[in-house]
Each structure stands twice: as structure tokens, then as C-alpha cells.
Amino acid sequence: MTAARLVPCPACKQPAPxxxxxxxxxxxxxxxxxxxxxxxxxxxxxxxxAAPPDAGDDTPNPPTSH
Structure with missing residues (x-):
């Protein structure tokens, strides 16, 4: 029978079988x-x-009057 592989415990880093x-x-x-x-x-x-886009980025620009 082979010995159990020891891995570091994710919480305390001690060897764990x-x-x-x-x-x-x-x-x-x-x-x-x-x-x-x-x-x-x-x-x-x-x-x-990633940060979500601003809400204003999805809305069309209002028409400008000259």
C-alpha cells in the first residue's frame, strides 16, 4: 500500500494527508x-x-438643436 500524499492544508498550511x-x-x-x-x-x-459599465453608456445621446 502506498503512503498518502501530503498536501498543505488550505487554511493553516500544515501537511494534511x-x-x-x-x-x-x-x-x-x-x-x-x-x-x-x-x-x-x-x-x-x-x-x-470587471466594473459594470455606467448606466448612461447604454442610452442614446439626445438630439442637439442648432
Missing amino acids: YAPENRWRPFCSERCRSLDLGAWASESYRVAA
Whole structure:
């Protein structure tokens, strides 16, 4: 049987076995898994996105009178 591959825990960076025996994989413990879930739930993690266009950009320009 081969040894489980060790990966850094996403929360605390400690080595954690990446194997079916580790029920919290890729985390090292239930605590780290819960902390990560809490960060997602509180929207601490953000994905960068482009700023939306201004509302005025989509409206046609009013005709100008000379």
C-alpha cells in the first residue's frame, strides 16, 4: 500500500494527508474545514470582476438643436 500524499492544508498550511482516510481532505481537520466554510459564507473570499459599465453608456445621446 502506498503512503498518502501530503498536501498543505488550505487554511493553516500544515501537511494534511490527501487520502480517503482523511475525512476533511484537503484540510487537516474539521476546524480548518469549518473556518474555510465560514469565510465563504461571510463573503470574505472575493473573485475579481470587471466594473459594470455606467448606466448612461447604454442610452442614446439626445438630439442637439442648432
